Amino acid sequence: MDAIFLQFLNGLDKGGAYALIALGLTLVFGTLGVVNFAHGALFMLGAFCAVTVRKILTLEMIATDPEKVTAWGTPLEIRTPYVEAWFGDFGSFMVDYSVPFSILLAIPVMLVIGIVMERGLIKHFYRRPHAEQILVTFGLAIVLQEIIKHYFGANPIPQPMPSVVGGAADIGAAMGMDPNVIVYPWWRLIYFAFSVVVIGAVFAFLQFTTFGMVVRAGMADRETVGLIGIDIDKRFTAMFGLAAVVAGMAGVMYTPLLPPDYHLGMDFLVLSFVVVVVGGMGSLPGAVAAGFLLGILQSLASMTEIKAIIPGIDQIIIYLVAVIILLVRPRGLLGRRGVMES
Amino acid sequence: MNALFSMSRKDVITFVLFAAVVLLMPIWLQPFGAAYPDLMQKFAIFGILAIGFNVLFGLTGYLSFGHAAFLGVGSYTAVWTFKLFSMNPIPALILAVVISGIFALAIGFVSLRRSGIYFSILTLAFAQMSYNLAYSVLTPITNGETGLQLTLDDPRIVDSAFGGVNDGSLPVSNLFGLVDMSGISGFYFCAVFLIIGFFITQRIFASPFGMMLRAIKSNQTRMNYTGFNTRPYTLTAFVISGMFAGLAGGLMAVTDPLAGAERMQWTASGEIVLMTILGGVGTLIGPVVGAWLIKYFENIFSSFNESVLHNLFSFLPDNVESFVVSVTSMFVGEGWHLTLGLIFVLVVTFLPGGMMEGFRRIGSLFNRDGGDKAKPDEPAPAPAPAE
């Protein structure tokens, strides 16, 4: 029982990540009608915002110790981070909390990247076939990740979480059960909560602001909204920026769980498309529901008991579910008719 | 040969030119540093793969994102044929084409129930399942990560029945013990198939079947409203293009008897799509050109290391040279992916019809009236964004 509960919990935090990525992808697709293969790269860029912040915070003062030499004969370097030298304990505190701090950087940076991408490239592709959108955004994704590789190398770069939440929470004990039975990492719980908050915020934004209302109207019928004199393009640009910010924040918060490397985006790309399609192209609630569904199913399928019945099921579960859902519900869980079928 | 006579003059000329270009590769590729057997074999094999893919995507507009699975199936089948029966490439290729055709029939039957991106995701899902299983659970059949290879103690029933001697070294696939399938003869073997494949596609493009597929591409809903069942046509196209991929996979195994699971990964499927679009979707020659370009980049650009660059730019003054080298080294050697990505972005942005549109534009500069009429394969009008 506790095993199933733990796997379920695990599915929730996995699902949170999937839902966040799929949400941004669906925002772009639903508003702009663009299939964005560079979305995974935006997630990766977000993660590297965290890397950059940490790099800056841990910039080191390099002094050489002439007494000692390295094995290859140069004087040994003594490195002290500037922030610690200048701010003492407050500096160490900033380094410790570098991941949450990074969100402050990621929001403006990703907004700018998103808007530049949309204005500079994507907007020329609104009326072009989806295949060309896929190719151009895929090319862009390769360019972005190769640039990151050039500056940060190919190895993963660890991003520790704040030390207070470094360990695991004893959920079982908190719920009055035996201690040490249901233990789960704090950061994964935080990630789940974070994803729920962000998803809620995006929905509230679309539901309760005039801006959101116009965008929703534009998603439903772009021409008419344009006809009544609203500059829908500008709002759609903003939506692309928003999608980039959501992807970027998802990336920042993910770094403690998975040391980021330049290839991170590609790993999530296929998966996020499967999530979006299972949810129904263009449906925001569908993307969120599919994200959590696939996360939970993936966790459950990885249990030894289930693998013993169907060997290798954990390797293919996501795709198997996608096939079944698409055959049973042609437009995904919550998709609308006629989207992307041409 | 009847078919040849019924071809239009233009088609005959295209075909003859194409055959000549392919067969003369060992000569005209020389100055590009690409005239060595392995790369030319790859040119021929990936050319077959791309024209086969084009039959599906170029004619019907169905974008399969799992085409590499058929390539993998073809390779595995061919290697198993080598292991069990004979090193002769003919049975291996026949089986590769048949088995991948059956595989394509099964996957196509299910996937073609949906269209648009749903179709793409279904094919992607099937291919990824094949890849993941081939890499892990199916290792007894596929030999997993290491890839399926020939071993000395393979039965090779037919070969040993005909008194094949085991001289202690691994056999090489050969045509009835006469022509080795490695090296330059392997290239000609593949080239013949590329030319045959090109001929078949040319016939398909010109046939009523091809017209029907194009009609499906331009408006499937209307076709369905007229009471016309489009599925058998799309399924046929899917199976044909799966068989082309199986043939390509089989040829890969013939020239180099190894089959690895990563041939089926989604990036490999993506590569096929990229080749086709880069060259020019729906054109006859475009996909082949795209395939050649990408393989050339992968093999030649990636080999430019810094010492090569230093030699290349050694005529420059020293500090200029090191600057030029440090800039160019971002784009070649380990940076060749960056160049590839940039090319995709530039080509798709400025030449939506791929390289073939570029050639056409250059052609029309020299020949003003010939430029416009030669556009039978305009990309379909873009579907409006989600309504």
Next chain:
Amino acid sequence: MSERKDGPSRRKVLKGAAAGLVTAGVAPTILTSSAFGQEYRNKPMGDTVTLGFNVPQTGSYADEGADELRAFQLAVEHLNGEGDGGMLNTMQPKSLGGNGVLGKKVAYVTGDTQTKSDAARASAKRMIEKDGALMISGGSSSGVAVAVQGLCQEMGTIFMAGLTHSNDTTGKDKRRYGFRHFFNAYMSGAALGPVLGQEYGTDRRAYHLTADYTWGWTQEESMRNATEALGWQTAETVKTPVGAGDFSQYITPVLNSGADVLILNHYGRDMVNSLTQAIQFGLRDKQVNGKDFQIVVPLFSRLMAQGAGENIKGILGSANWNWSLQDAGSQAFVKSFGAKYGFPPSMAAHTCYVQTLLYADACERAGTFYPPEVIKALEGWDFDGMGNGPTHYRAADHQCFKDVLVVRGNENPTSQFDLLNVVQQTPRAQVEYDPAIFGGDLGPYEVS
């Protein structure tokens, strides 16, 4: 298995005839050079000899590949008498004089394996067919090593494997033309086992998470054999998909499994990710069966340890080599590598450097580049002064036998490179085994 010594084989004649038939008149003659006019493929005619370095330049192992390439460049410099000579000064016995190999200057070409068998074989073929490479070396994965090794056997080109740790490379898939200096999964188990016994006792229950492909399986098998010989029990062995990224769904079942040791048979990014995540689950702070929970990573590399950051501290594993070794050979190598690049070499760099020197030395001793003679010169060769103490290249399977390092993640690193502490240098005798246990067949010396 017969070893043909005389006359051209049937196939060689046929091939020559067929190549003549097919290429007559069309192909330029240089393409058929392997069949005519030369006793063996790519015999160096001018005053240079070309080596081919096939390393991952794109993909997850690109940093490891870059480090291998640095080592190769350094080796070529030293062979040509440039730089400070590195291990040429410590190698024993030595036939190399720092004036190239057999009087010919060493040149090299490079290729990108992309850590894919197909791409690796394609770039190896390019180097052999187009660039005239006489030897291929490098690589950072066993799948690639086995694939390229098979190709090199067909082409009659010697392959000096880079980083490859699977038992298969010199076991089931061994080849006459393939040589491995790196250690393997069996040796990791044999070296780690006794240390695990000393540190964690003989009454333990181990839970294995294993990368679901051939290397992972051999690693798991070797670790199981080694730990069960100590008296440990194996609670569970779970296969995980390669490149899963998030391994948490496989780690949660460990929590209440009753196991008190987690063995991560992962390498590269998978290792970085699964270790990071396992530690977040609080496994190292856990007490099970009255003992501290422990995590073991059988194969460590410093480059990957960097990716795991703090999490690597105190974790036991094994390594082929580490730059902190104090023997003369290692020190000479670290000195020239560090002086040239500003940081110490990784173990992948070390093995590639040593392999290049060993090949060159074997050519020098054989007095020819003719591969079968070079192979014979390498087989059964004993040498010293290249790190890891006296080393033996076993003739039966082309596996090097030398001391294996048991290492532990450094608790108090003195620099950003000082990540691993050598716990024990396990003597060679302890990791040796009978080549028959892994089967395989080397194949012939002469290939057409």
